[in-house]
Amino acid sequence: MKLAEALALRADAARRVAQLRTRVVASARYQEGEAPAEDPASLLAEAGEVLGELEELIRRINRTNAATSVDGRSLTDALARRDVLRLRHALVTSAADAAAGEGQRGFRQLRSELKMIPALPVAELRRQADDLARQLREVDTLIQRTNWEVDLLD
Incomplete structure (x- = not known):
């Protein structure tokens, strides 16, 4: 199997x-x-x-x-890497969304309302999220391929 x-x-x-x-x-x-x-x-x-x-x-x-060895490390290590990449991606994406004001009103109705200013560089966070997503896809593809190539041990 x-x-x-x-x-x-x-x-x-x-x-x-x-x-x-x-x-x-x-x-x-x-x-x-x-x-x-x-x-x-x-x-x-x-x-x-x-x-x-x-x-x-x-x-x-x-x-x-x-x-099982995959790219010089155990499959367990690859799984840990994938899990942490998922967490990093979610963190960076959430930070970018919050800094961009997604899910919130994006404009002032009155000039007397305070203007919200991002405290984080949204574009840089989006680039980081894209890079993390790429890394995640690569690791996940490697894991999936290995899963179909390796026989289950007793």
């Missing part, structure tokens, strides 16, 4: 656990004289099985990520 397939299975298992949790909570209590819509005990047992499968998938994925 390829790493990308295991990642898809992990996402499916996580969704399944969330669905089972919702169903357990909905069936955990019922009115006297009625029966619950579903048997919460069997739902809990099913969720336990899915969680066991999820744990095994996560272990194998983590082991594979740590052992």
Whole structure:
């Protein structure tokens, strides 16, 4: 099995656990004289099985990520790089938007109103955001390609 397939299975298992949790909570209590819509005990047992499968998938994925080398570093390092690039991009984009006054009134209705002046260089922040977005795309593409090339370790 390829790493990308295991990642898809992990996402499916996580969704399944969330669905089972919702169903357990909905069936955990019922009115006297009625029966619950579903048997919460069997739902809990099913969720336990899915969680066991999820744990095994996560272990194998983590082991594979740590052992796989991509551009001279581990896949785990590349994933950390991608996560931080996403955070940096969001930070710089938010700062540029705030400095540009996006989402706010961009003009004064009266001359007596105070004029808002950007405290940060919007154009430079936009350039930084574009560069971060490019770096993010490159790292993400590398990770995705690797995910489809690497076999999942046991």
